[in-house]
Amino acid sequence: MGSSVRARIKEMRQRLVRRTHRILPRFRRWARAVDFWIQDHHVAVVIAMFALLIVGAGALLWMDWDAVIGLAKDLAPVATIVSIIASALLGVIKWFGKRRAARLARKSTTTTVPHTREAEADRSASAPSTPSGSTEGEDANGEG
Structure with a gap:
């Protein structure tokens, strides 16, 4: 009988600990939501x-x-x-x-999508006619 009472007390204590550990994150989320609402x-x-x-x-x-x-x-x-x-x-x-304003500025900078690159931007300045940027007849050292 004594062990079952101890087991129930231990289970109750564990439930209490789990619930109290959830309170702080829940409070933070609530406080953040209230803060954003007041800002808006x-x-x-x-x-x-x-x-x-x-x-x-x-x-x-x-x-x-x-x-x-x-x-x-x-x-x-x-x-x-x-x-x-x-x-x-x-x-x-x-x-x-x-x-x-700071929150909206942060939000707008994090949600920007990078621009797509065009094929012209990938070409080398030294060889504008070749798509890969290499010229024909060159070896690995760049000598023709």
């Missing part, structure tokens, strides 16, 4: 973030009016914080735009 839709993401900020500020005004009046007395620090957030979001837009 960075303007919409930033607009949505601004909309959430405005909704949050509106909820603050509606729910806790006294706190808003206290913040209005200290308007300068609030304006500073808002400008920092806005510049950070605009920086994020620029960063994702650069990453997207």
Whole structure:
């Protein structure tokens, strides 16, 4: 009885190890997909973030009016914080735009097909009339 319990525990442990080893690659694929999606839709993401900020500020005004009046007395620090957030979001837009451009540039360079060579390009400059580039009557040393 003790060996069957040990075997079941060992099997459960092995299953757990297999599943946890699959989590990291799965997370990497998911994070990469999210990263690419944000790069492709960075303007919409930033607009949505601004909309959430405005909704949050509106909820603050509606729910806790006294706190808003206290913040209005200290308007300068609030304006500073808002400008920092806005510049950070605009920086994020620029960063994702650069990453997207770099990714698309890499993608376009790796998918290019090499040009086919024409028969004229294979001919030797010294003997344009012969297709193989060798002249008749020459030996291996190039002497005729």
